[in-house]
Amino acid sequence: METLDNGPLAAAFGTPISAGSVFTGIFNSDNINPSDPEAAIDFGTPFSGRPVQMQLKYSYTPADENKDKDGNILPDSDQCDIYALLEIRTSSSTARLATAWFRSPDTQSDLLTITIPFTYGPLDPGSPDYMYPEDGGFVSPDSAAFVLPSHITLVATSSWDGANFAGAIGSNLIIDDVEF
DSSP: OBEEEOOOOHHTTOOEEEEEEESSSSOGGOOTTTTTTGEEEEEEEEOOOSSSEEEEEEEOOOOEEEOOOTBBBBBSOOOOOEEEEEEEEOSSSSEEEEEEEEEEEEOOEEEEEEEEEOEESSTTTOOOOOOOEEEEEEEOOOHHHOOOOEEEEEEEEESSSGTTOOOEETTTTEEEEEOO
């Protein structure tokens, strides 16, 4: 997956880059909205296991100039983002059952095997903000000990903030051999 330059016309409309990514879910081309790239995505797929960890091989090379959607150079380097979320979905709500997340700005030239543990229930208070559900909805701690998820969302991207058209053109992420 590589973060690409969308060209000057796209940049003029506030969409200067496209972050390379893969995800579980459905892409609905009828809902394409250039100002909201996630509008066409229904993340997740049915899943009913209780994995302890996610293991995969990855390599990552962040490019040099990490920019926001207005072309301003950001103080931090680009970062890859790889995560899996287990959820319990009903017709009226979604609650997070477990979280496995890896984000890194570090260059990893050769494929490296990493293991990312799943945290069931609410996250530890010191966890980074980006790991929390947008609506704050976790299953209750006592339910987290035994319930099965209904869905899993797996996302991997070469630029962690690509949904906001921020990233470094040329950042490159490779993943392989994903196991739960």
